[in-house]
Amino acid sequence: MKSNIVKDKSFEFSLKIILLFKTMQDQKGYIISKQILRCGTSIGVNIAESEAAQSRSDFVQKLSIASKEARETIYWLQLLDKSELVDVEVNTRIDDCNEIIRLLTSIIKTIKSKL
Template structure:
């Protein structure tokens, strides 16, 4: 069976986000922005998983569109946390590349699915 790249990347990203969240809460005692990050960052993988069991093509596209929106939101929270000095350049760079790849993959899958 062929590996589902977006499934793997979104799950691994969720693990990184959980670890980053734990670090922000423990070290910086920041609870509001970090909560937004963990919610949107882990939602991406959850929606990708839900799309695997979609009831129709339209349902599949809808679930992926939600995953794409969550990925965009996560990208925003990462930028905000970095610019407000809640996460270091190193922490930021470790997840920024990942979210960029996920955004590209989801965009391509979404556009391809809509055009068929």
């Protein structure tokens, strides 16, 4: 089976988000942890859904939603960092998320140019 870089990276990112969620729960960061878990894992879900897209347009739509979720995840991670609500390091997760956004943006632009 052919490797899918953006799918693999988003899956690994989801695992990191789940670990962050567990850490935040231990430190009583309940509200933001749930938001980060929801949007951070949604990136990979939407990428996975794109594999069953009914058309190129549907494919672009699913990847666009994944990109929006990634941007929301970065927002929550930055908020978590600045609020000092819990003691966690988020910069590598922000970098990982930005990499996923770059990949998604590239894929979306390529597909749109072929529509």
